Amino acid sequence: MAHRKKRSALLAGIVLFFLLTGVFVSQTQPFIKLSVKDYPTLSRVIIDSSFQLSFDIEKSSSLLMVNIRTDVPFRIQREAFESRMIKSFGWSKGKDFYILAIRTKIRNFSYDYFTLSDPPKLVIDFTQIAKEESEARDSLREKEALREKVPQPSTASPSSRIRTRSSSLQGMKTIVIDPGHGGLEPGAKGRFGTLEKNVALEIALKLRAVIERNFPSRVVLTRDKDLDVSLENRAALANNNKADFFISIHTNSSFRKDARGSETYFLSRDATDEEARRLAFMENNPTEFEEGITRESEDEIQMILWDMAQSAYLKQSSLLAESIQKELNSLLRTSNRGIKQAPFTVLAGVACPAVLVEVAFISNPREERSLTREGFQVNVAQAIYRGLVNYIELYSQK
Amino acid sequence: MDAKRIALLAVLLTILAIVVVIFFRSGVMEKIKPPGEAPLPVLEPSPPGPVQTRKIVLFFLSEADTLLHPEEREITASSSIVRQAKQAVEELIKGSKKGYISPFPPETKLRELFLTRDGVAYVDFSEEIVEKHLSGSSAEISTIFSVVNSLAYNFEAIKKVFILIEGQERETLGGHINLSRPFLPLYDLIAN
Numbered sequence: 001m002a003h004r005k006k007r008s009a010l011l012a013g014i015v016l017f018f019l020l021t022g023v024f025v026s027q028t029q030p031f032i033k034l035s036v037k038d039y040p041t042l043s044r045v046i047i048d049s050s051f052q053l054s055f056d057i058e059k060s061s062s063l064l065m066v067n068i069r070t071d072v073p074f075r076i077q078r079e080a081f082e083s084r085m086i087k088s089f090g091w092s093k094g095k096d097f098y099i100l101a102i103r104t105k106i107r108n109f110s111y112d113y114f115t116l117s118d119p120p121k122l123v124i125d126f127t128q129i130a131k132e133e134s135e136a137r138d139s140l141r142e143k144e145a146l147r148e149k150v151p152q153p154s155t156a157s158p159s160s161r162i163r164t165r166s167s168s169l170q171g172m173k174t175i176v177i178d179p180g181h182g183g184l185e186p187g188a189k190g191r192f193g194t195l196e197k198n199v200a201l202e203i204a205l206k207l208r209a210v211i212e213r214n215f216p217s218r219v220v221l222t223r224d225k226d227l228d229v230s231l232e233n234r235a236a237l238a239n240n241n242k243a244d245f246f247i248s249i250h251t252n253s254s255f256r257k258d259a260r261g262s263e264t265y266f267l268s269r270d271a272t273d274e275e276a277r278r279l280a281f282m283e284n285n286p287t288e289f290e291e292g293i294t295r296e297s298e299d300e301i302q303m304i305l306w307d308m309a310q311s312a313y314l315k316q317s318s319l320l321a322e323s324i325q326k327e328l329n330s331l332l333r334t335s336n337r338g339i340k341q342a343p344f345t346v347l348a349g350v351a352c353p354a355v356l357v358e359v360a361f362i363s364n365p366r367e368e369r370s371l372t373r374e375g376f377q378v379n380v381a382q383a384i385y386r387g388l389v390n391y392i393e394l395y396s397q398k
Numbered sequence: 399m400d401a402k403r404i405a406l407l408a409v410l411l412t413i414l415a416i417v418v419v420i421f422f423r424s425g426v427m428e429k430i431k432p433p434g435e436a437p438l439p440v441l442e443p444s445p446p447g448p449v450q451t452r453k454i455v456l457f458f459l460s461e462a463d464t465l466l467h468p469e470e471r472e473i474t475a476s477s478s479i480v481r482q483a484k485q486a487v488e489e490l491i492k493g494s495k496k497g498y499i500s501p502f503p504p505e506t507k508l509r510e511l512f513l514t515r516d517g518v519a520y521v522d523f524s525e526e527i528v529e530k531h532l533s534g535s536s537a538e539i540s541t542i543f544s545v546v547n548s549l550a551y552n553f554e555a556i557k558k559v560f561i562l563i564e565g566q567e568r569e570t571l572g573g574h575i576n577l578s579r580p581f582l583p584l585y586d587l588i589a590n
Contacts, residue, residue: 008407181573188534188572196534231569250574253534255501258461265535342539345569345576356574358535 030074034089034100036081043085045102047122050074053115055122058312062087062107064124066100074098085109085126173217173392176243178346179204180250180356183228188253190368197226199371200249203359206381207249215389235349239309245320245388246354248346251371253363260364262332264325265356266317267310267348268341309351316353319395324357324387331383332360353391357384450475452482454552456490457544457588458498464536465589466544467498479555484511487521490548501540503530509565517557518580519549525564533572542575543584550583558582 033048090101179200181187187196321339360367452475457466473485493500507524546559558580
């Protein structure tokens with residue numbers, strides 16, 4: 001008797017199990033379907049969808065990111081494939097967008113895409129390119145892609161800048177200057193009470209003046225008075241303004257009394273580690289579990305997006321840093337300090353060449369006094385300006 | 399009798415339903431590992447022996463240059479890496495005996511130190527490390543890599559270091575360097 005009871009319970013359990021999984025699976029949802037085909041000269045990724053895709057594409061080393069904007073959840077079907085160039089798919093979800101990461105087996109690839117509307121289909125072709133060509137081709141393609149884009153209304157999403165770059169100003173550069181700290185956050189303090197936030201603002205205002213006087217451009221400050229601005233919002237402001245350059249201005253401090261001189265930083269990261277982490281995350285969050293995506297993982301996605309923003313510009317950022325540092329060295333007659341890399345929060349989310357200038361050491365009494373001097377501030381602003389313009393003339397001409 | 403059986407069946411079904419739901423849900427949760435969450439203590443063999451010491455190397459600043467300079471220190475060779483690592487950080491905060499500069503506000507306390515299975519040491523400092531910090535880029539870099547390098551250099555089990563403040567993840571120490579992910583050691587910063 002007890003045996004039968006057990007058995008019937010087990011049976012009921014099994015029935016229930018299938019019923020529940022059935023409910024999970026059969027939810028009629030929009031979908032996209034991924035398939036890969038190899039052709040003699042290219043590998044083709046075909047994305048069929050049950051709805052019109054609003055998307056854009058971002059390339060980074062051995063990865064192609066397809067940002068799909070939708071707030072309707074959909075499911076992803078993948079077909080098993082074997083391809084010369086395509087390694088795997090990963091994907092991730094934000095509040096109103098999805099990212100499909102297509103991982104390639106090779107680093108030197110170029111891509112082309114086209115869309116069909118009935119039924120909706122996005123086709124991306126990958127071609128391998130020779131090593132020497134790859135860099136030039138990439139930058140050319142980037143420029144072309146950027147020119148095609150229609151400017152988007154600004155949003156706070158870091159990904160928005162990854163997608164769009166305005167060419168509405170026709171060659172006019174947008175330069176975002178970021179005076180460090182501000183408001184309740186004074187930054188470093190000097191022996192005589194000088195505050196980093198005030199010096200940074202003074203120099204930023206002077207830099208804006210120099211640029212506006214001499215260079216046809218649009219200059220935006222992340223703050224033009226003594227205000228609290230979060231690090232994230234500074235980067236977002238740059239991205240929403242479609243900045244071409246981001247220059248953060250700080251004054252340094254050290255536990256060493258003798259520390260002196262200026263330093264220009266750009267973002268550092270352990271690239272392989274980061275990429276691995278990013279992909280691991282995406283692969284661990286497959287679409288089948290989307291209802292279960294937690295608040296934390298959304299934050300994680302936001303973080304990943306912020307991370308990616310600057311990584312595409314590290315090379316340019318390093319060149320910009322070098323150019324600015326060179327001018328500062330000759331101004332301050334210091335040659336031993338150079339450009340440096342560190343994981344600055346404010347730089348990570350900026351989607352354009354971005355540097356952080358540590359003008360001088362506010363913790364060094366002599367430099368503190370210099371920093372408060374109007375003349376010195378003007379000189380620094382001019383040096384940064386020269387560094388920026390030299391960079392633009394060398395690397396960034398239209 | 400029949401009613402009893404039905405009731406029993408209903409209970410069993412509910413339990414099963416719950417198990418099934420948990421099964422699905424828990425799969426999701428397990429796969430998402432936000433960096434700051436529940437570090438697992440590494441289990442270590444604990445054969446107690448006589449009090450032995452071991453030499454470790456700590457890294458401090460010097461007026462001479464911008465690099466980190468090594469200074470040897472004896473700590474108790476406890477069987478627990480975590481206990482040894484704690485000693486190392488505490489010695490680091492106490493400062494140099496050779497006149498090097500300690501890149502920590504002297505009021506800083508080490509609250510806790512955990513080590514995860516995959517080699518991330520979570521080092522939890524008291525609020526003073528933020529409050530009393532000089533908060534310049536160079537100062538932040540020195541503080542962070544003095545800890546990170548000292549731990550990674552001496553303890554093979556420690557691959558990366560995640561800095562917490564009062565048990566919480568903090569954006570930065572003073573507005574510059576990102577603390578929201580673990581640091582790998584940067585041996586370029588070490589003198590010689």
